[in-house]
Amino acid sequence: xxxxxxxxxxxxxxxxxxxxxxxxxxxxxxxxxxxxxxxxxxxxxxxxxxxxxxxxxxxxxxxxxxxxxxxxxxxxxxxxxxxxxxxxxxxxxxxxxxxxxxxxxxxxxxxxxxxxxxxxxxxxxxxxxxxxxxxxxxxxxxxxxxxxxxxxxxxxxxxxxxxxxxxxxxxxxxxxxxxxxxxxxxxxxxxxxxxxxxxxxxxxxxxxxxxxxxxxxxxxxxxxxxxxxxxxxxxxxxxxxxxxxxxxxxxxxxxxxxxxxx
Numbered sequence: 425x426x427x428x429x430x431x432x433x434x435x436x437x438x439x440x441x442x443x444x445x446x447x448x449x450x451x452x453x454x455x456x457x458x459x460x461x462x463x464x465x466x467x468x469x470x471x472x473x474x475x476x477x478x479x480x481x482x483x484x485x486x487x488x489x490x491x492x493x494x495x496x497x498x499x500x501x502x503x504x505x506x507x508x509x510x511x512x513x514x515x516x517x518x519x520x521x522x523x524x525x526x527x528x529x530x531x532x533x534x535x536x537x538x539x540x541x542x543x544x545x546x547x548x549x550x551x552x553x554x555x556x557x558x559x560x561x562x563x564x565x566x567x568x569x570x571x572x573x574x575x576x577x578x579x580x581x582x583x584x585x586x587x588x589x590x591x592x593x594x595x596x597x598x599x600x601x602x603x604x605x606x607x608x609x610x611x612x613x614x615x616x617x618x619x620x621x622x623x624x625x626x627x628x629x630x631x632x633x634x635x636x637x638x639x640x641x642x643x644x645x646x647x648x649x650x651x652x653x654x655x656x657x658x659x660x661x662x663x664x665x666x667x668x669x670x671x672x673x674x675x676x677x678x679x680x681x682x683x684x685x686x
Contacts, residue, residue, distance in 0.1 A: 437452065439535065439561050443561070449522075477493065535562070536562055537559070537561050538559060538560055538561075538562060540558055540559075542555050544562065569591055569592075571584050572660070576604070577606050578606045581609075581612060585612075585614060585618055586613070588615075589616075589618055592617070595617060596617055597618045597619070598619050598681075599620050599621065600623065600631070600632060600681060601623070602623050603622060603625050632675075632676035632678055632681075633676065636676065639675060640660070
């Protein structure tokens with residue numbers, strides 16, 4: 425919360441939380457300031473956990489604590505509630521909650537203010553958005569999907585395509601690839617929501633992935649000896665792929681490819 429006034433419509437929500445609520449399709453309802461009893465159900469739950477679960481427990485790690493907490497939740501939610509006279513697990517099924525299909529990516533870098541011409545700027549390009557968002561901040565979600573596989577062959581390529589399709593079942597995924605044998609093999613299994621765009625032969629300058637190698641070497645593999653291949657993979661995943669998704673998007677961005685899809 426940035427600014428809380430008596431009326432909800434006069435209050436100002438945190439921009440990131442407001443975007444999170446819009447992404448998942450729910451509307452925050454604000455409690456009155458300095459009145460904890462207006463959100464009593466939440467406050468009472470904290471007290472209940474402290475007294476009924478936390479007192480006297482022992483745990484060796486965070487995973488152990490989480491495991492005990494899940495077991496405790498399953499136990500108490502399977503009993504008849506003293507106030508409602510109903511079993512919480514049974515009531516949960518009746519709510520028919522929608523499953524979360526996509527993860528909300530928390531990335532402050534990707535917040536953009538929509539200009540008067542209904543455009544936002546991202547990675548050196550401009551994109552149009554509906555007019556009702558003019559003057560508001562929107563999140564540009566650029567997600568990074570990667571797999572570390574043992575070989576570069578058709579079998580591993582099929583694994584990658586299948587996992588990519590499963591990760592974005594409701595999206596159309598255009599994929600730029602070079603002319604490697606495993607990209608055009610007759611045994612290649614391409615899901616319906618993925619389309620491969622083969623580059624011209626001998627044109628590495630057009631391949632976005634080629635631009636990553638120098639960046640990877642400079643950021644995590646310069647003048648260093650690793651004890652094992654596993655250490656190399658860990659460095660690649662943790663330092664570059666996981667923590668630098670926005671940087672990868674910036675390096676691999678190609679205007680000509682986006683223009684060709686319009």
